[in-house]
Amino acid sequence: MANESVAVQANQSKVLIAGGGPVGMLCALLLGRRGLPVRVFDVNPCIQEDPRAATTHPATLEVLDKAGLIDDMARVGLIAPIFQFWDRPSGEMIAEFDHAVLKDDTAFPYVNQCEQFKTAGLILERLVTMPNVEVLFSHEVTDVSQTADDITVTVRGPNGESRHTGSYLIGADGGRSTVRKSCGIAFDGFTWPERFIVLTTTFDFQAQRGYCPRSYFADPDEWCNCFKVSANGPPGLWRTVFPTNPDLSDAELMSDVAVQARLQKFFPAPEPYEIVHRNLYVTHQRVAASFRAGRALLAGDAAHVNNPIGGMGLNGGIQDADNLCDKLAAVLCDGASERLLDLYDLQRRTVAVEFVQEQTIANKRRLEAHDPQTRAQNLAELRAIAADPARARQFLLRTSMILSQRRAAAITLDEVPAARRA
């Protein structure tokens, strides 16, 4: 009898997660640690090692510290307290910012350049030891349906199609989210016409050029982000990100000749560059109209996407996971009201729009500005901010996402529109 009641309770509280990227994995860890049964589905056979997020900001490090990941991330990542802005045409460094000015605001006054597959891998190492968490790779969520009492996903796996029912579903299945589409949630915003090319090289820009591990280059012709990741240990790798001409094909952009020419134009070097990765990304600025549809909740890229300048997409997703899982655990373990889930939607959607969209669009506009007067003003402003410690602190509170976390935390249940309250 006692066993039956445990089994019933387990079914009622099981959380399904679509997507085993870093956001889905973190949700599984946070809920699994509360003793909740969790099942994660990921369409890929394993964690993908593509060169996307690395920069993990102070506000996110605070979340990952709570999750018990901070020491391992420091071991496999690269601690970078400083970032720089350069004016590419003149070769002049315009401004340097040191996160040390945030020493009274955070325990982590630096970023950790930790590739997202490493963060996901560290989480997976913990999940496989948890008897209440299952991670099913090679399982694609294809459909979602729900009733007042539960939610069901249809899944295509190696043994055919199956259906799985839980109390809630987290859609952490990336920008093309099947969960978001199945729930009919709009993904408003726009797509940039140009794609971004990421070229990873062994060339050491710090030793050869004096660029720090996070360097942004403003250029009306072709801006660039250049940053270092630890890869498999010293000496690490450098990733460069550039905009591309929308009229050119993949082959024209990705050929050896084209990528060498692109790098040599920016950073002339005596030898051809050794290229470790080359990838093209379509880039969007979009936020889901709601992060909740009944028992389905969106987090990470499924809920919001943005250009990578400033490194905010995954950071926002990790902060979603933390916010959501606290509330979902309160509902499922402590009997709290489901209204908390609408508060999640309001808190996280507000900062996705007010901070992440606004900041990343402004970052891109600043780097690509064409008008000479606008460029001069932008660069003068950056110089002035960097020279004034109080302004530099305000600037870094925003770029390090501490302000957005404070803004989200200040939004209360009273602000949730009555129509949305459960």
Ligand SMILES: Cc1cc2nc3c(=O)[nH]c(=O)nc-3n(C[C@H](O)[C@H](O)[C@H](O)COP(=O)(O)OP(=O)(O)OC[C@H]3O[C@@H](n4cnc5c(N)ncnc54)[C@H](O)[C@@H]3O)c2cc1C
């Ligand atoms: C070039 C580049 C650089 C970036 N740099 C940064 C950075 O420095 N800092 C930062 O914060 N962000 C950065 N980002 C953004 C970051 O990569 C994303 O925000 C991040 O990957 C989002 O994580 P996620 O877990 O939400 O989604 P994803 O990483 O996309 O994971 C989604 C997962 O869902 C799975 N999936 C998809 N559909 C299904 C389905 N139907 N069923 C089951 N599984 C499914 C996929 O296999 C995948 O594993 C960058 C992006 C790019 C393109």
